[in-house]
Amino acid sequence: MPLLQIFFWAVPIIALASYCLMMMFFFLSKKDKFIRVFMLLLAALIVWTASSLFMKMQLYPGVLFWNRAMVMGMLTVPFLLYCFISVFTNSINYLQLAFWGVLTVAAVVLNLFGLVVIDAGVLTTTVTEYGISFTSTEFYYVLGEMAPPLYIFMLIFMFFIIYKVRHYLKEGKTTYSQIVPIIAGLLIMFVGVIFNLIQAIGKYPVDILACFINALLIVYAIYKYRMLELRFMLTKGLVYSIFLVLLTGIYVYTVFFFEKNIGSLYQQLSTYFITFSALLIAVVFQPLYRFTNKLVDRMFYKADYSQRQALKQFSNSISNKLDLNDMAAELIGAVLQAIRAKEVLLMLKNEERAYYHVFCTSSKVCKPDIHIPFDNPIVKWLIGNNTSLTREELYSLPHFLSMWEKEKKLLNDMDIEVIIPIKSRKDLIGMLLLTDKINRTAYTLDDLDLLTYLGASSAIVFDNARLFNRAKAEALTDSLTNLYNHRYFRKALSEHVEKVGSAELSLLLFDLDLFKLYNDLYGHFEGDKALEKVASIMVRLVGQKGIPCRYGGEEFAIILPYFDSKRAYDLAEKIRLEIQRTFFNIADVTQRFLTASIGVCTYPHAAANGEELLKRADLALYTAKNSGKNKTVVYTPQFDFSPDETERNDSLSTIKPANTATIYALTAAIDAKDHYTFGHSQRVAEYATVLAGALGLDKSHLEIVKEAALLHDVGKIGIPENILTKTGRLTMEEYEIVKKHVEMSITIIKHLPSMNHVIPAVLGHHERWDGKGYPRGLKGDNIPMLARCLAVTDAFDALTSDRPYRATLNVNSALNEIENHAGTQFDPEIARLFISLVWEGAIEVDHKKTRNVL
């Protein structure tokens, strides 16, 4: 068949088949005014094309009838196209619509009355050349007098439509990208209709081809504008059916071809030929069918294929994993393979802090520091529902009206499209947050089902992994501070020393000064809280740069890989000052005090291995402790010549006489400023020693109470003399200043080597049994016993001394006062014991010694 003839037949057949298919799809899809108007346009195109085809086939009732029907289709297409564009651009002008409608109806009527095409028929010519006859078929038509005006009308109308589209574009009723396929289609159709006028081209179905292209472009425009899911329109079954029809057609045609051509030549072999050809075709077409099957599968189920693969791999890999990090990486990998999301975040539950935090992401560079608290409506929703949560739902379900703006912004900024629960029974262990896909397509129900399945199937394994990791962590961490424990420290130190090789690694050893005293003063509960606070300071300041550990008791260690001694010292000082700032606030006397001494040693400069590093850091720490505490000391080689442990004890004993001298020096200094206090301290020391002895305390405690008594008012050095010696009543402000002498005493004593043991007694000597004392308002037994002793003896001596504002009381009256305040100001037992000691004469009161004492 000549190519031109194929074109002659194929164009209308393909166009008609396509129109019918489109019509069927739109008929089955949801219809709105766009679709309805387009279906009308399709109907007109079908009339146009079908009539043309039937005319060529010379079907009943004849060529003239089909020609007129074809013209009717041609005449109605521009009007329906105009209607479609009006609806598409949402700018219907009823007046203009009516005008063009009336004209179109008139044109159709003229055509039906035979004023456009007068006659049409077929001319069959048979030519015989060289004994072979050629038959050519040619259609002819005779146009009536109304044909030219109608052609002009159609062209004007088409021109008007193009003008209108341009106008809508200018007015902004539509966008260029939306309208481009429609303009292109219109122009093609316009050219096609013009070609129809040229007899030489017009006899071929150029106009039908143009209309077909136009219709395809309109479908594309609708698809683009309406986001029609082609997958829903073009079902797998339909594609299979079409392919099956085609294959069957080819198969049947081939069999008949063989039978007709070869079978007639070799009649005796005809049965074999047919059987053979059928077999051959079956063998050839079977792989073709399979290939098509695969192709269609890939076309429709490409995503499913990778999803199935991802699921399979994930199921295999997670079953033998217990490490949370590995699990998380596997899950994210599976999600990425199955869904191809741009980014995936895995958030896991943090029970202690009551939020979900980002545990792992698909990004290698960033892990956003975001939290979703337990009271977030997303969490509640995921707990209550077993399905995924989409962005659309997040903005439309009333449940999420309670979301805070910053919570919404967070999800918005991260472009989160879907949230998948990871739930083990009712426990929401975590959630997967997915951004949009790389190919920007929307998440389908299949995607969401798969993700929900992944979330659910990983939940139990995650739960197990979480429990395992918790157990593992608990074995290596200190339960109080959550820092690594001693066991881990030793392991980590040797590992890191090995790992850094010839690079530097510093070790910081911390010891909290006077921590035993802190525990004694505030109790072990407060002591534990202090340890937690110190640990949190370390974690905060060290961050990812080092490994803070609790070495034991009040000792901490920080391993700092790649830190030289200078950087290590700087960091140590930063931590020390932060601890001091947190615990030791001079402005507030009720604030608890705690400081740290730090020893620093750096490998490989000052130590050859981990063991040596630890030993030498300890030496540096010892030096810091013995040189006034609250300082950082960096190890230097001369420390190796420092006294060993026995020498340390010796040195401690030699400190003693020096302390005594210091105590007397200090009391002498007070004497110089307020000479009454000196005698007062001496007497209180004598009374308190006797009282402590009567309480059954051992020798060391008697020594402590004596020293404490001598130093209990040492802070008065810092109080202005005019207040100390004031004869009148103290004002409130002055009294507040006087109250500070306790705190000042502590400040001075802290700087005396090995005098820390007197602090509890000195600090508590103005506390009252009923809790109304100062500086800390301790009550009852919470006041250290030695402080209670000092309180009674201090008050008694004050009462029996001359004061600038009050005359001295005699012993009886003073003891009565003590008796009266037993149980309120004083420990009742100690007060009564003291009274009995005075009565018994165990405590001698020397009136000659008494002076005006504050």
Added chain:
Amino acid sequence: MNLDQKLRKKQYDQIWQQYCGFLDLPLAGFMEIQNRLMLEQLDLYANCELGWRIMKGKKPASVEEYRQDVPLTTYDDYADILLQKVESALPTKPVLWIETTWEGGDKPIKTAPYTESMIKCHKNTFITCMILATSSKKGHFTLRGGENFLYGMAPLPYLTGIVPHVISGELSINFLPPTNEAEKMSFGQRNKTGFKMGLQKGIDLFFGLSSVIAKISETFASGGSGSRSSFFKNSPKMNYRLLKAWSNSKHNKEPIRPKDIWTLKGLICSGTDSASLKKKIEDYWGVKPLEIFGGTEPTCIATETWSKDGMVFFPDVCFYEFIPKSELEKNIDDPSYVPNTYLLDELVPGNEYELVISSLKGGAFARYRIGDIFKCLSLGNEEEGVALPHFAYIDRDPRIIDLAGFTRISEVTISDAIKLSKLDINDWFAVKEFDEHNRAFIHLYVEVGAQGLHGAAATRDIIREHLSIYFRYVDTDYNDLKYLLGIDPLTVSIIPTGTISQYYDTYGRRLRKINPSHYDILKVLKISRGVNGKEVI
């Protein structure tokens, strides 16, 4: 995807869910949203000057603490910051300032800051109202986009001016007249042009003050709308409808009513007199109007549902508290008395409450008395399947007389008008009453002083004329009322001199100047008859 796209995709269920889904909430779910958003607001208050001031330096950790620690407020508590628009002192930086008249205030206007999320929320609530206005059944609505919307409300900087600006990004709506033209027109012009365009293109939606809709409808029926339109400019459909209406009217010998010309998809109304005018509006327009409630400080906070029978509050616009009428009365009699407030899940059906709001989403107002009274109709509507309390708007706070939603007359306004008029009026009290057409008016009872009794002309008509003039002078909205709705909302009655003081002597308490209780009015009138032996003039 915006609303237009969803409508095109026929995702009606999703649209309903998004905008009207809150109607399916149980009351506990509603309260949960309220509490959580209030906590967000407390978080925002904690970091701003206004918050520190309102919270008196405290940082309430829960809504209960907030209600316990923070006193009830009025605009005076915010005036210095809000009138000067001190944005740095606010919980969140506003993107817009909305204005309104400040009845009885120190300044003629009051301003309220609007944050971005408040505006977003306002857009959504208004779309909800539009959807509900076009629905008559749960889940079914006829809003499709591209509707012609006759928008008879004030432009920016008033609250109602926000909608035309924000809605266009979500939904294609043809405002009649177009927003940019409407903003240059006066109120009357806007309505007239809107109607004229409505005759040409058709009207699908209508939003207006109930009093204005009623008045326009009456004028239309009497043929005096003044909105003649050209046959050639009208759409063929409108011309057909006009012809049909005209022929029916001639045939039935009845005036043409709006419903003969337009078939509205929905009609939204608002304003104090809505309850009394809704039936009339329905008769004229053929659709049941949807009543909504809003104000400058709270924004749009309540709407009726598809049954158009009682309003429900939106859960995410403001935090709501309610003062029972009995507590309000106590507070009016003794301003130092702090009334108790109740939450939405603590109300009793049949009782009246004054509404107290706290702004959410970074707004300024905390425990703010907006001065509006609602009646709790029921705790839910089983037929509708809505488990949220339903309310009817009753009126303004009794200390204010609201006329047709146009103006609010307070004791200060009346005192100022009397003072300026130099009339010798000894004492007075005013009551809001309704005429036979259900139109509100002020009934002012006056006692004429000695000068008025002897010599000076002080007849009822003279007093009314004088006061009318000065009302118009002190309150421009009062002038609009007369001009636009053609009502003179003042009636004067003279009561014998000494009646009010005698009431005090008899009952031992002062008579409230504005809207005294019905029983008190009866007692006063009894005294007025008893003393002089004649009726009130």
